[in-house]
Amino acid sequence: MLGTLRRFGVSSVLRASAPRTLSTRWASQLPKVQALSASSVLTRSLHSSFPKFSAAVAQESTETEPSQKIEKFAELGEQGFIDSTIIKNITHPSRMNLETMTEVQSMTLREIVKGDDVLAQAKTGTGKTLAFLLPTLQNILNDPGVDVSKVGRYSRTAPSEIRALIISPTRELAEQIAVEAKKVAFGTGLIVQTAVGGTQKRSGLMKIQREGCHLLIGTPGRLKDILSDPWTGVSAPKLNTLILDEADRLLDQGFAPDIKEIQGFLPDPSKIDRQTLMFSATVPREVMSLVRQTLKPGFQFVQTVREDEVPTHHRVPQKVVWMRGLENGMPAVLEIVKNYQARRANGEDLRPFKAIVYYNSTAETKCAADAFNNLRRSYDVGTTPLGELKMLEINSRLTQADRTRSAESFRRSPSGILFSSDVTARGMDFPDVTHVIQVGVPRDTETYIHRLGRTARAGKEGEGWLLVHKGEDVCFRSRLGRIPIKEDTASLPAAWADMSQQATDSSATSETVSQMKAAMAAVGPTHKIKSYMGQLGTIIGNFSSKRFAIEVLNKQFVDGFGMESPPQIAPRVAQQMGLGKIPGVNIGTGSRRMMEENDSSSSGGFSRGGFSRGSDHGFSRGGDRGSFSRGGDRGFPRGDRGGFSRGGDRGDRRGGFSYGERRGDRGDRGDRGSSRGPRRALEGLDF
């Protein structure tokens, strides 16, 4: 277990009398406040798992000015505290061109150089990456065992010289961190390498073997792969620093086992003392016990987010718009674009429109990207406000090459729209994003916060939009009730248009709706079916009843996608989801066949409503991998899908009687009478 790896750290004295059972291991320690340094900033040494601990330290003055001393990078060099080459890389105008440290950077620097374990929470876009890279690279330089000298132009570093490992939840984020690390390390002789999935394993390994490695950055799967394989020659016998970026994500259900396994491949911390660093903008209370088990007792908890504050930016106006139907989502997005472009054309001093549109499933991103591409083609490219916008798409079902291309293209582009799944939700730094638009209630509070954080970075402005079906208002309130989101009932009439009717007037909104309808009609039927099924999986519990949810999805399929009738759901799937007796559910196996036929005759055959055919590359191929459970349930007895449901949210348990019941929202509901307390803490403070 994670905890055992940490038990022999610095505080082994404290550990000696601790009970060995997991549940009580840390509970015997007393709370202790170590530092409370600024009105808006907290640093604490955590020893406690006692609830209500935060009350003891909540003595900061309520309002304002960050009394934290402003620190310059240059001073760190003058003091001889940080290597002069590193400082030059950071400060030189032709390089990173940074002058002053951000709060999180200056609050964690000395702790990390000292060797303490640190959990740091700071808002999105405030320089967390540099906060852990700078001291970590300095620590490697300080290590007397590290030789950065060269023979000619060749490094003498071996692949077994890895001193620090950084784990990231996504490939693109790992690459982004590596780019920044190489900038900081330039000219120091320190070697930075990456290990992520979707790339040639062999060539990556050869590069590490040839050049050596001090700092390795990667994603869980590939790291596990190469560290567990003795043939790779890549090992980390001298590793003394482990960094979890987006730590709460890496410690949640999906990733924790991988992280645990990776820790098992690292040197025994009782033999080689290891520093562990965790960074994130969100630290929900659910992960705190895992944090405590993974960090040394007495670790520093640095927060630059005030206790009573939700970790979103006050700079970002956030709006929620209620939609009449799910089919109104795309017209509403189009209306946001048009409204903004009209204001720009009117002479308002606005930056070029650069937006990320988030969906909860990959298939939705595909449908939206295809539809907007259809629409864009119908404009005269480059001459109209919409035609000049680049339409891009990114999700995990694309090939890695396409993912990289989209991300790079969006990063470089001054304007455009990126239709994205949650691959880009965390950590990604696309410069100058003006809008973050989220369609549908995000799966949890943290997801909302991180997506929103793709805008208003590094002191810039931005705006946040959330488009939600009116029937999801209860779900919205329970999941996002504490976030300062304002209702906007005026800006987007397209969100409330009745799309079952052909518009008779000639208003701008009617035009927007009919344009979008035509563009959606031309999207391939396979994508529409997958979108329906994808949404089925994510939103059914958001509505007050399954019947209601099905009705809403069917309406989108017909009135929005322009399809004849709702897609067929396989009987077994329907039963699994407790949809067997729900009115409106179209039970049958026709959808699969339809998609397979459509996929195999790849160049169409379906009418595409006057638009040129959208490119199908990548998606349909990848789509076969996991969706629609082809062979996915082989080996499981019927009705037991091996941990498919998280427990408690399957409606079919009670013989299909599920009408009116609602899913538990992963415990963040507050009306369940559970012993977990009223709700999870956004700030991670009131644990």
Added chain:
DNA sequence: AAAAAAC
């Protein structure tokens, strides 16, 4: 049937 992440 629903993000992500290894071949």
